[in-house]
Amino acid sequence: xxxxxxxxxxxxxxxxxxxxxxxxxxxxxxxxxxxxxxxxxxxxxxxxxxxxxxxxxxxxxxxxxxxxxxxxxxxxxxxxxxxxxxxxxxxxxxxxxxxxxxxxxxxxxxxxxxxxxxxxxxxxxxxxxxxxxxxxxxxxxxxxxxxxxxxxxxxxxxxxxxxxxxxxxxxxxxxxxxxxxxxxxxxxxxxxxxxxxxxxxxxxxxxxxxxxxxxxxxxxxxxxxxxxxxxxxxxxxxxxxxxxxxxxxxx
Ligand SMILES: C[S@@+](CC[C@H](N)C(=O)[O-])C[C@H]1O[C@@H](n2cnc3c(N)ncnc32)[C@H](O)[C@@H]1O
Numbered sequence: 428x429x430x431x432x433x434x435x436x437x438x439x440x441x442x443x444x445x446x447x448x449x450x451x452x453x454x455x456x457x458x459x460x461x462x463x464x465x466x467x468x469x470x471x472x473x474x475x476x477x478x479x480x481x482x483x484x485x486x487x488x489x490x491x492x493x494x495x496x497x498x499x500x501x502x503x504x505x506x507x508x509x510x511x512x513x514x515x516x517x518x519x520x521x522x523x524x525x526x527x528x529x530x531x532x533x534x535x536x537x538x539x540x541x542x543x544x545x546x547x548x549x550x551x552x553x554x555x556x557x558x559x560x561x562x563x564x565x566x567x568x569x570x571x572x573x574x575x576x577x578x579x580x581x582x583x584x585x586x587x588x589x590x591x592x593x594x595x596x597x598x599x600x601x602x603x604x605x606x607x608x609x610x611x612x613x614x615x616x617x618x619x620x621x622x623x624x625x626x627x628x629x630x631x632x633x634x635x636x637x638x639x640x641x642x643x644x645x646x647x648x649x650x651x652x653x654x655x656x657x658x659x660x661x662x663x664x665x666x667x668x669x670x671x672x673x674x675x676x677x678x
Contacts (some may be wrong), residue, residue, distance in 0.1 A: 431625065432457055434488050444637060446478035446508070449542040450630040450659065455571045455623075456481045456541050462619050462663050463569045465489040469536035472496060472561060474525060476545020479505040482513045486537070494535075495541075496521045496528065525557065532560045537567040545572040545598040551611045559614035564668040568615060573630070574660035575599045576622060585656035591648035602660050609664060619663040626659025627652075 435453045436539050442480075443453055465471070467490040473482040474496055482495035482505075495505050505520035512518070525527055525547040538558060540548075547553060548570070562568065578601055579585055584592030606620040623629075631649050634641045649657065 432667065434460075434484070438484070440636070442473065443480060446557055447633065447637070448477040448478050450573070450626075451475065451633040451636075451640060452481045452541040452560070453484050454629050455626070455659065456484055456539065458623060458625065458660055459539065459541070459569045459571050460485075460489070463537065463539075463567050465491055465537060465539070465567075467491065468666070469553075470494070471536060472528075472530065472535045472538045474528075474538055474540040474558070476500075476505070476541075477543070479508050479518065479520065481510065481541050482518045483514055486514050486517045487512070491537075493518045494521055494530070494620065495519065496523050498522070498524050502652075511599050525562070526553075528561065530561050533563045533566075535561050535566055536563060537569070538562060539569045541571050544570045547598075549598050549600070549608070551608060554609065554612040554613045559612060561667055562666040564666055566666045567663065568665070569661075569663045571623070571659060571661050572605070573599055574658050575601055575656050576654075576658045577656065578604060579600060579656070583654070585654065587651055587653055588628070588648055588656060591644050591651065593644075597659075600660070601658075602662075605660055605662055609662060612664075614666055615664040617662065617664040619661060623659040623661050626661075627655070627657055630657070630659060 435457045469491040471491045471493045476482045476495040476497045479495040482493040485493050502520040502522040509518045580598050602620050602622050609617045634646045
C-alpha cells in the first residue's frame with residue numbers, strides 16, 4: 428500500500444499508533460485529500476479531530492490553518508501535541524460539540540471529518556443546520572466514516588457478526604445511503620461518494636498496529652467479517668453558491 432501513502436509515510440508510526448482513535452486517520456485523510464482541492468492559506472475545520480493528528484497533518488502537508496475541534500478530547504491535550512509539532516498559531520485546539528460550534532457562518536474554506544461524522548451527521552437536518560453554513564460558498568467538505576457494503580437495518584446485524592455488533596453500529600451505512608442523505612441538503616452538492624477500495628485494509632492494519640490500545644471487539648469482528656460487510660465510506664462535496672450553481676475556484 429506504500430505508494431498510495433507518500434505523505435503519511437513521513438509521520439512517526441508510534442505517534443500515529445498511540446494517538447489514533449480508530450482506523451489510521453492520517454492514511455484515510457491522505458486518500459480523502461487526493462479528492463479535494465486544499466491550498467495554502469485555506470481555513471479548514473477538522474470536525475471530530477480526536478487527538479488532532481489530522482489537523483496537524485493538514486497544516487504540515489497543505490500549509491492550511493486548521494481548527495482542531497473535538498468533544499471527547501480536551502483542547503489542552505491537543506494544544507500540547509500542536510506545540511510539539513511546532514504548529515502553535517497554525518492549528519487551533521477547540522473543545523466543542525458538533526451541534527454547538529463556535530464559528531461564524533461562511534468562515535471556512537473546507538471542513539474535513541475523519542471517523543467522526545457518523546456520530547452526529549446521520550440526521551437529515553445536520554448538514555444544512557450545523558455544518559454547511561460554516562462553509563464559504565464554493566467551500567469543500569470531505570468526510571470518511573466507517574460503514575457497510577450493504578444496508579443492515581436498525582437493530583439487525585450482518586450475518587456472522589452478531590456477537591460483535593453493537594447498537595452504536597446502527598450509524599454504519601452504505602455509500603448509497605450517505606449519498607441519498609446528502610442529496611437532501613439544499614446547500615451541498617455531492618462530488619464523490621464511494622466505498623474506499625483500501626478502506627477495510629487500512630482499518631484491519633490499524634487494529635493490529637494499535638496492539639493493546641486497539642479494541643478486541645473490533646479486531647475479532649474484522650476477522651469474522653467473511654462477507655465483507657464492513658467498509659470505509661468517503662464523501663466529498665461543495666457548498667452551492669447562492670444562485671444554486673457552484674462557485675468556480677481560482678488560483
Ligand atoms: C473514533 S474517534 C475519531 C477521532 C479522530 N478523527 C481519529 O480518527 O483518530 C471519534 C471522534 O468524534 C468526536 N465526536 C463524537 N461525537 C461528537 C460530537 N457530538 N461533537 C464533536 N465531536 C464528536 C469524538 O470526540 C471523537 O474524538
